Amino acid sequence: MASIHPLAPMFDKLASQTSLSEADQAALYSIPHRLSTADGGTYLVREGDKTETCCVILTGFAYRSRTTGNGGRQMLAFHMRGEVVDLQNSVIPIADHSVQTLTRADLAFIPQKAIIEMAAHFPAIGRALSRQTLVEASIAREWMVSLGRRSARQRVSHLICELASLQKAAGITGGPDFAWPLTQEQVADATGLTAVHVNRTMRGLRNDGIISIDRHVLTIGDWDVLRCEGDFRAAYLHQHGPANAA
Amino acid sequence: MASIHPLAPMFDKLASQTSLSEADQAALYSIPHRLSTADGGTYLVREGDKTETCCVILTGFAYRSRTTGNGGRQMLAFHMRGEVVDLQNSVIPIADHSVQTLTRADLAFIPQKAIIEMAAHFPAIGRALSRQTLVEASIAREWMVSLGRRSARQRVSHLICELASLQKAAGITGGPDFAWPLTQEQVADATGLTAVHVNRTMRGLRNDGIISIDRHVLTIGDWDVLRCEGDFRAAYLHQHGPANAA
DNA sequence: CGTAACTTTGATTAGTATCAAAAATGGTGG
DNA sequence: CCACCATTTTTGATACTAATCAAAGTTACG
Numbered sequence: 174m175a176s177i178h179p180l181a182p183m184f185d186k187l188a189s190q191t192s193l194s195e196a197d198q199a200a201l202y203s204i205p206h207r208l209s210t211a212d213g214g215t216y217l218v219r220e221g222d223k224t225e226t227c228c229v230i231l232t233g234f235a236y237r238s239r240t241t242g243n244g245g246r247q248m249l250a251f252h253m254r255g256e257v258v259d260l261q262n263s264v265i266p267i268a269d270h271s272v273q274t275l276t277r278a279d280l281a282f283i284p285q286k287a288i289i290e291m292a293a294h295f296p297a298i299g300r301a302l303s304r305q306t307l308v309e310a311s312i313a314r315e316w317m318v319s320l321g322r323r324s325a326r327q328r329v330s331h332l333i334c335e336l337a338s339l340q341k342a343a344g345i346t347g348g349p350d351f352a353w354p355l356t357q358e359q360v361a362d363a364t365g366l367t368a369v370h371v372n373r374t375m376r377g378l379r380n381d382g383i384i385s386i387d388r389h390v391l392t393i394g395d396w397d398v399l400r401c402e403g404d405f406r407a408a409y410l411h412q413h414g415p416a417n418a419a
Numbered sequence: 420m421a422s423i424h425p426l427a428p429m430f431d432k433l434a435s436q437t438s439l440s441e442a443d444q445a446a447l448y449s450i451p452h453r454l455s456t457a458d459g460g461t462y463l464v465r466e467g468d469k470t471e472t473c474c475v476i477l478t479g480f481a482y483r484s485r486t487t488g489n490g491g492r493q494m495l496a497f498h499m500r501g502e503v504v505d506l507q508n509s510v511i512p513i514a515d516h517s518v519q520t521l522t523r524a525d526l527a528f529i530p531q532k533a534i535i536e537m538a539a540h541f542p543a544i545g546r547a548l549s550r551q552t553l554v555e556a557s558i559a560r561e562w563m564v565s566l567g568r569r570s571a572r573q574r575v576s577h578l579i580c581e582l583a584s585l586q587k588a589a590g591i592t593g594g595p596d597f598a599w600p601l602t603q604e605q606v607a608d609a610t611g612l613t614a615v616h617v618n619r620t621m622r623g624l625r626n627d628g629i630i631s632i633d634r635h636v637l638t639i640g641d642w643d644v645l646r647c648e649g650d651f652r653a654a655y656l657h658q659h660g661p662a663n664a665a
Numbered sequence: 666c667g668t669a670a671c672t673t674t675g676a677t678t679a680g681t682a683t684c685a686a687a688a689a690t691g692g693t694g695g
Numbered sequence: 696c697c698a699c700c701a702t703t704t705t706t707g708a709t710a711c712t713a714a715t716c717a718a719a720g721t722t723a724c725g
Contacts, residue, residue, distance in 0.1 A: 239560060242650040245568035249560050261553045264546065269557050269655050300510065306552070307507045311515050313559045314485060314495050320566035321611025322491035325681070356703065365567025370681055372704060388691095404488040409515050571713070602671065616713055618673060634723095 178202045180281060182343075183229045186255025187301040189342065190308075190411070200295050204288070206281045211274050218259050218272040226282040228258040233278025234354045238362065239270040248363040249316070250309065251275070251336065254343040260288070260306055276354045308411045315409045320365045323404060325374045328364040330403030333384060335410070337393060342412050353391035378402070424448045426527060428589075429475045432501025433547040435588065436554075436657070446541050450534070452527045457520050464505050464518040472528045474504040479524025480600045484608065485516040494609040495562070496555065497521070497582065500589040506534070506552055522600045554657045561655045566611045569650060571620045574610040576649030579630065581656070583639060588658050599637035624648075 178184070184201050187193060206229075211217075217228045217235060230252055237249040249270060252258055258272050262285065292299035312335075319328045340351045357375065361368040378384045383399050385392050393399055400406075424430070430447050433439060452475075457463070463474045463481060476498055483495040495516060498504055504518050508531065538545035558581075565574045586597045603621065607614040624630045629645050631638050639645055646652075 237560075239564050241564060241568050242652075247564045247567040249563055261556065264550050265553050265557065265657055267654075267657075269657070270560055303549075304510050306556075307511050310507065310552075310556050310559065311511065313556065313563065314483075314516055316563055317495055317559065317566055318485050318487060318493045320563055321493040322487050357705095358703080367682055368704090369683080369706090372706090373681095376705080406488075408513075411511055411515070603673095604671075613714055614672085615674090615715080618671095619713090622673080 179208055179231065180204070180206065180229065182231050182255035183257065183281070184255075186343065187298065187305070190304055191297060191301040193297050193301065197295050197297050200291055201298065204283055204291060206283045208279070208281050210277065210279050213274050213276045213278075215274045215278075216271060217274065217280070218262070218268045218270075220268055220271045222268045223266050224259055224262045224268065225285055227260060227262070227285055227288050228272075229281040229283060230254060230256050230258065231279040231281055234275040234352075235272055235278060236275050236359075236363075237270050237272050246362045247365065248359070250312065251339070251363075253339060254345055257288075257302070257305065260302060275359070304411075311409050311411060325364070325366050325370055326377065326402060327404050328366065329360065329371065329374045330378065330383075330399050331405050332360065332363060332403075333391065333393070334400055334403050334405035334407075337391075338407055338410055338412070342410070349394075349396065350390050350392040353386055353389050425454055425477065426450070426452065426475065428477050428501035429503065429527070430501075432589065433544065433551070436550055437543060437547040439543050439547065443541050443543050446537055447544065450529055450537055452529045454525070454527050456523065456525050459520050459522045459524075461520045461524075462517060463520065463526070464508070464514045464516075466514055466517045468514045469512050470505055470508045470514065470531070472530055473506060473508075473534050474518075475527040475529065476500060476502050476504065477525040477527055480521040480598075481518055481524060482521050482605075482609075483516050483518050492608045493611065494605070496558065497585070497609075499585060500591055503534075503548070503551065506548060521605070550657075557655050557657060571610070571612050571616055572623065572648060573650050574612065575606065575617065575620045576624065576629075576645050577651050578606065578609060578649075579637065579639070580646055580649050580651035580653075583637075584653055584656055584658070588656070595640075595642065596636050596638040599632055599635050 180202055184193070184198055187201075188198075208231075213233075218224055220239070232254060235252045235258060237252075238246055239249060240246050252272075259268070262268060288302075292302055315335075319331050323331065336353070337346075337351055340346045345352065355363070357371045358368045360366075360375070361371045364371065366374070375384075375386075378399075379386070382394050383402065384394060426448055430439070430444055433447075434444075454477075464470055466485070478500060481498045481504060483498075484492055485495060486492050498518075505514070508514060534548075538548055561581075565577050569577065582599070583592075583597055586592045591598065601609070603617045604614045606612075606621070607617045610617065612620070621630075621632075624645075625632070628640050629648065630640060
């Protein structure tokens with residue numbers, strides 16, 4: 174326990190929702206992996222790719238996206254510290270969307286086979302991984318609600334709340350200020366709006382004193398107001414562990 | 420093999436993408452289950468519920484939905500013949516959205532435990548089930564693209580293509596005409612539009628001779644045109660089985 | 666045959682997109 | 696430290712898609 178293992182973010186994430194044993198931890202920490210660093214904008218998975226490794230995010234941010242026939246781009250999810258980016262490719266080998274880093278990021282690449290074996294031998298890890306997949310599905314459902322039924326201001330506010338909650342849970346931040354790695358263009362791609370309209374919407378939130386942004390750090394002036402503006406209820410993030418330990 | 424087993428739709432669905440053995444089939448057909456029939460509009464899962472059974476759809480249609488703070492409703496997915504509706508609840512026990520029947524439906528209820536055990540003892544079934552979960556996630560991503568980046572006409576056309584493709588794959592229909600169980604109000608809830616606008620959009624498609632509807636049966640006049648109108652590319656449905664049999 | 670649910674139409678408005686361009690910001694090399 | 700460049704943010708003017716409100720038809724159903 175002298176130095177921190179490079180895969181500690183992944184273990185922390187898995188252990189945050191299920192309790193894992195020392196044996197589970199040892200198994201994870203002995204898994205073969207390759208570390209690397211990528212600049213912002215690097216593709217981790219490209220639509221149509223057939224991947225054989227899983228990518229874990231150790232620091233920084235990444236996002237999933239898909240492109241329409243007319244060239245529109247829709248972001249589908251954000252990922253950060255400890256998250257495994259392409260678990261699904263072990264079952265559906267052809268990627269139907271892309272994953273790119275949003276910022277410079279430290280990554281670990283693990284062979285899919287190694288992950289699958291570990292999940293089989295250490296069922297608690299397997300459960301934690303499937304839980305992660307299902308929480309991602311829940312988040313996707315919430316995004317559908319935002320995209321389909323919420324106003325611009327609600328969408329932006331909701332996204333801010335989501336990223337704040339996730340960063341807090343990931344231990345990236347404690348307080349009301351946290352990393353805001355998105356350009357307004359990217360917020361637009363995530364919320365289904367145009368960059369111009371995002372600009373006006375965010376300026377509205379700033380003028381109302383609800384948020385402020387300084388050099389990619391966002392500070393929430395009034396959390397309750399923002400949560401209300403964004404119709405944000407955190408239950409969909411399932412951050413409090415399974416209610417039954419089955 | 421004299422009569423058809425009531426769970427045949429579920430087996431067919433699972434076997435359509437992975438090859439399953441006779442032993443797998445026997446295991447599935449001997450699982451404990453309770454059959455029942457529900458009218459349209461019946462809740463199968465209610466937001467906040469803690470469920471202990473999985474519901475399989477044998478005939479008819481169901482949908483998932485969530486409600487916003489202002490009372491808006493967003494549908495999240497449709498389900499039909501052979502699909503298991505609440506697999507995820509085995510890992511995330513508190514439902515974060517509702518599931519309701521769209522039409523009168525024949526259902527089978529299976530204890531979650533029995534499904535989990537079967538998946539453990541018959542790995543091919545386990546793999547087929549996780550594949551189904553991941554395909555659903557892929558469909559959710561495509562819905563996000565529609566909701567965020569496609570026009571009303573594209574959204575409606577895309578939805579028609581999707582339901583046509585799914586019904587064809589499920590063996591519910593062969594030809595260009597298929598069941599259209601949705602009211603325009605429900606199409607609106609699925610596409611993030613209002614019922615009035617859906618009405619105008621669908622009339623437009625009918626006026627252009629691309630579709631026609633008669634008593635809950637929709638006929639696609641020109642599949643290629645509709646697919647083009649809806650920016651529909653079927654890859655996201657992953658209907659052709661895993662490329663690697665790992 | 667009556668009633669409720671659904672579809673259709675019209676008129677008006679709100680919200681967001683589009684187009685264009687200016688201002689601010691951040692990073693780079695000299 | 697400054698000048699320059701690319702990127703991002705901001706602003707303005709206008710167009711358009713889709714929402715809203717209201718009501719009339721139509722269909723399905725008991």
